[in-house]
Amino acid sequence: MFGLLEQNVLGRRCVWVNGAVIVGAGPSGLAVSACLREQGIPFVVVERADCIASLWQKRTYDRLKLHLPKKFCQLPKLPFPEEYPEYPNRKQFITYLENYAEKFGIEPQFNESVESAKYDEMCGVWRVKTVSTLPGSIQSETEFICQMLVVATGENAEGVVPEIEGLEEFSREVIHAKDYKSGEKYDGKKVLVVGCGNSGMEVSLDLSNHNAKPSMVVRSAVHVLPREIFGKSTFDLAMMLMKWLPLWLVDKLLLILAFFVLGNTQNYGIKRPSLGPLQLKNNHGKTPVLDIGALEKIRSGAIKVVSEIKRFHRDSVELINGEILEIDSVVLATGYRSNVPNWLQDNVLFGKDGFPKREFCNGWKGKRGLYAAGFTRRGLAGASIDAIKISQDIGIVWKQELNHKKKESSNS
Numbered sequence: 001m002f003g004l005l006e007q008n009v010l011g012r013r014c015v016w017v018n019g020a021v022i023v024g025a026g027p028s029g030l031a032v033s034a035c036l037r038e039q040g041i042p043f044v045v046v047e048r049a050d051c052i053a054s055l056w057q058k059r060t061y062d063r064l065k066l067h068l069p070k071k072f073c074q075l076p077k078l079p080f081p082e083e084y085p086e087y088p089n090r091k092q093f094i095t096y097l098e099n100y101a102e103k104f105g106i107e108p109q110f111n112e113s114v115e116s117a118k119y120d121e122m123c124g125v126w127r128v129k130t131v132s133t134l135p136g137s138i139q140s141e142t143e144f145i146c147q148m149l150v151v152a153t154g155e156n157a158e159g160v161v162p163e164i165e166g167l168e169e170f171s172r173e174v175i176h177a178k179d180y181k182s183g184e185k186y187d188g189k190k191v192l193v194v195g196c197g198n199s200g201m202e203v204s205l206d207l208s209n210h211n212a213k214p215s216m217v218v219r220s221a222v223h224v225l226p227r228e229i230f231g232k233s234t235f236d237l238a239m240m241l242m243k244w245l246p247l248w249l250v251d252k253l254l255l256i257l258a259f260f261v262l263g264n265t266q267n268y269g270i271k272r273p274s275l276g277p278l279q280l281k282n283n284h285g286k287t288p289v290l291d292i293g294a295l296e297k298i299r300s301g302a303i304k305v306v307s308e309i310k311r312f313h314r315d316s317v318e319l320i321n322g323e324i325l326e327i328d329s330v331v332l333a334t335g336y337r338s339n340v341p342n343w344l345q346d347n348v349l350f351g352k353d354g355f356p357k358r359e360f361c362n363g364w365k366g367k368r369g370l371y372a373a374g375f376t377r378r379g380l381a382g383a384s385i386d387a388i389k390i391s392q393d394i395g396i397v398w399k400q401e402l403n404h405k406k407k408e409s410s411n412s
Contacts (some may be wrong), residue, residue: 013142019043020148020394021128023117024107025052028383029152030097031075034104035391038077041398044144046130052095052108055156056090059178063206064090064389066380067198067290068073069233073380075100076388086233117149119368126369134143145310148369148394151344155355155375156336162194166312173329174204175176177203180331183210190215192308192317195333196222196270198287201294203331208302215304215325218270223277223288224295225254226261234290238278251276262291268298269305285377338375346370369397 019042022029029045030052036043051057065087066073070080073088078100084092101107112130120127128144159176167174177199183206193204196218207214225234234254241250254277265272273280277288297303306325310318316326338354349356349366356363356372364372364386373389376382 002300013140015142015144017042017044017144017146019373019398020150021046021126021144021146022116022152022373024152024154025049025106025110025126025381026055026152026154026374027053027075027097027303028154028387029108029150029382030100030104031387032104032150032152032371032373032390033106034077034100035387036394037104037106039391039395039398041391041394044110044146045106046106046112046114046128046144048113050110050134052101052106055093055154055178056094056097056315059159060090061180061203062090062182062205064200065292066093067226067227068235068379068381072235074384075380078103084086084104087227098257114343115141116343116345119370144163146155146369148371148397150371150373150390151340151350151375152373153339155338155377157339157354159332160188160335160337161332162334164194164309164312167330169314170312170317170330171314172327175329175331177331177333178336183207183212186210186212186329187214189328191329191331192217192306192325192327193217193331193333195335196289196305197333197335198289199335200333201289203290203333204303205292205294205297207331208297209303213304215306215327216298217307217309218305219308219333221271221273222266222286223255223258223272223280224262224270225258225277225288227262227290227292242278247278247282250275251278254278259283262295263293265376268295269307270298281377287379365393 020036022032022043022045025045025047033043033045033324047308068087069086074080080088080096084218111134113133115129115131117126117128125145125147126149128149130142132140140297159178161176180203186207187210189212191207193200193214193216196216200216205217227234229237237389238250238254241253275283280286294303298305307319307321310320316324318324340350340354341352344350349370355375363375373386373390374383376386
């Protein structure tokens with residue numbers, strides 16, 4: 001990688017990056033890298049795992065497919081192959097990302113976990129300290145020093161495990177959805193799925209397809225929309241309508257169409273929020289569920305919808321309505337969170353929740369060369385928009401510095 005200067009100081013490896021340090025080698029980090037590469041701007045990508053897109057490679061279930069059509073999920077400067085289906089599966093998406101990294105010569109420094117990142121006021125640089133996570137090796141420290149830092153660790157860095165009374169007393173298997181791979185080993189077993197978002201619905205569907213007996217805990221209201229309406233992507237339809245109609249009216253139309261396709265979801269124990277699906281996404285970042293077959297399983301009784309949990313017992317769970325269910329396993333489809341507050345020492349761009357404080361259009365840029373990629377709550381499309389804006393901004397700074405250096409050398 002060009003633009004690097006390396007030396008050892010007091011036993012710690014110090015690397016000066018004459019460009020940007022990008023933390024995270026997921027889709028967001030790769031997209032920023034590709035856009036910088038196209039401009040000839042040097043960068044280093046540090047990644048705590050041993051591969052790109054570790055969330056997709058190691059923490060997703062086998063049957064996962066992109067929820068949106070591929071045209072909304074491709075990264076900048078490289079469309080999906082034409083032969084890919086409208087909704088690429090997990091393996092196809094990973095292959096796409098690997099080809100993306102190869103095309104743009106992106107070679108992350110793997111097994112480097114960021115311990116801290118702090119702006120040095122005196123020197124005017126970011127100091128990013130990492131620790132080697134390579135199994136079996138001596139733990140070594142590295143300090144990357146740069147003027148531009150891109151946080152691309154994503155919205156889903158860590159699985160959220162809620163505090164539920166008695167959960168530690170439950171004697172059988174409890175896993176987070178990030179560790180769920182397939183329903184194959186759950187044949188005939190009673191599985192409690194906690195959560196009814198896209199992950200909860202899909203895990204429940206997969207369990208049912210493998211002859212398990214899933215019960216899905218619906219703790220709050222959620223919008224369930226068909227993935228397609230009359231053969232057209234619901235998301236694509238919404239984007240088209242928003243060009244001509246106000247958001248509230250598009251929400252009304254989507255809910256009317258969803259009623260005709262799916263029926264009244266409240267009849268199956270799934271209440272809808274008071275805000276429409278698009279308004280809820282824009283205001284609170286809550287994504288509607290795009291149904292790919294789970295609702296039909298709920299109608300038939302293959303997936304049982306149950307009320308909120310009161311507490312767990314040794315081999316059962318007690319619901320708030322007094323019902324007690326004997327269960328063999330628990331899958332916590334309870335969401336993910338950002339891990340940025342654990343390592344980034346900055347209280348200007350990011351809030352305590354690990355997300356930028358400012359709204360979607362302005363949340364990508366902080367002060368002193370700090371950037372955020374992939375925290376828009378708008379999926380891969382939002383990450384791509386961030387990457388383009390960030391690379392353009394870094395490009396302007398980079399050109400200004402080059403021109404300044406040229407003037408200095410000519411004057412001398």
